[in-house]
């Protein structure tokens with residue numbers, strides 16, 4: 001029988017959507033963005049956006065998935081009877097396709113580091129962790145293309161196996177472990193000499209550091225970490241049973257994401273200052289700073305190796321959701337063609353990921369509106385396609401969907417939160433997103 005994939009339990013749904021949300025966004029992208037756009041001021045804006053904009057939007061996406069119960073290039077038509085609105089689903093599909101293209105570059109870096117550290121552990125190469133040269137890695141075309149190829153391959157194999165057999169079970173162990181590791185790194189980082197100024201940098205909002213650009217990127221960061229506007233979360237909610245509780249699921253994902261982002265900031269910035277790096281160092285920040293921290297620990301190489309495996313796992317549970325969205329749309333949720341579609345989509349992603357990788361090396365001079373290919377892909381997704389997708393969904397939910405049906409999807413409402421949420425989504429959030437677009441143009 002042709003059958004749509006379904007989670008066996010609501011825990012499966014929460015683990016998978018938390019897995020999609022928590023990944024490179026919180027651990028790699030948040031610190032590097034905060035380092036460029038004002039530290040504590042960026043953190044403050046990120047927190048405000050995540051709570052006021054991100055949380056209601058996540059609840060919205062879950063509600064739409066739960067109501068529609070189908071793939072996202074069909075769900076808008078199913079809910080509104082207007083076929084052209086499926087364009088919101090296609091926008092999301094395009095967004096995750098490009099996103100996977102540049103996400104895999106960083107996934108590839110993690111894999112290369114894993115191999116390098118393993119080489120040191122088994123004695124194939126000498127030196128400590130800090131001797132692994134970041135610049136030499138990211139400018140090496142064959143090495144980085146191999147790394148991202150492995151990352152895409154791993155994602156593909158897991159997706160081919162189907163959601164039921166996915167990684168949810170493993171994430172029950174891996175995610176708490178990653179969390180413990182992060183805390184250990186924070187403790188070590190904070191106890192370094194000179195750590196205080198880094199701590200102040202990330203925790204103390206200095207209003208003068210707040211720029212319009214930083215504010216826009218903080219909103220983009222909220223969208224990115226919560227996987228919003230790509231309809232990825234709608235897809236996962238459409239696999240879930242009607243009984244799942246969308247508010248608590250969304251709230252727990254938002255809280256976990258904030259905690260991991262803040263921990264990543266606390267792990268990176270004290271050490272950044274202590275070792276004399278620049279906070280605004282860009283995408284390589286985490287990769288340059290963490291080896292230094294682990295070098296200060298007993299059995300640091302072994303712990304760094306384990307940390308990288310956990311980090312890779314977190315990245316994979318996100319990349320799986322990126323590929324899963326394509327597979328779900330192009331197979332129309334018919335599991336029969338799963339493997340073939342996953343293969344074709346992965347090959348195409350690999351092709352577009354190559355220029356993104358090379359933009360750290362031989363293609364570094366190529367600029368699109370002043371941005372490298374990698375940064376331009378990220379900007380297009382995080383600051384344009386994701387907000388656009390979320391805007392489209394707020395308009396559908398606020399203007400076209402039946403309020404009573406939405407209320408039912410919202411679930412039991414002990415604290416009378418439905419109305420404030422509904423009017424926020426209907427009236428306020430579309431305006432916020434439009435305003436942000438106008439500011440971006442200016």
Ligand code: PFF
Pocket residue numbers: 020021022023024025026096099224225226227228230231232233318319321322
């Ligand atoms: N939220 C993921 C992260 O922070 O790493 C990235 C992501 C995954 C974005 C899935 C969008 C998506 F559909």
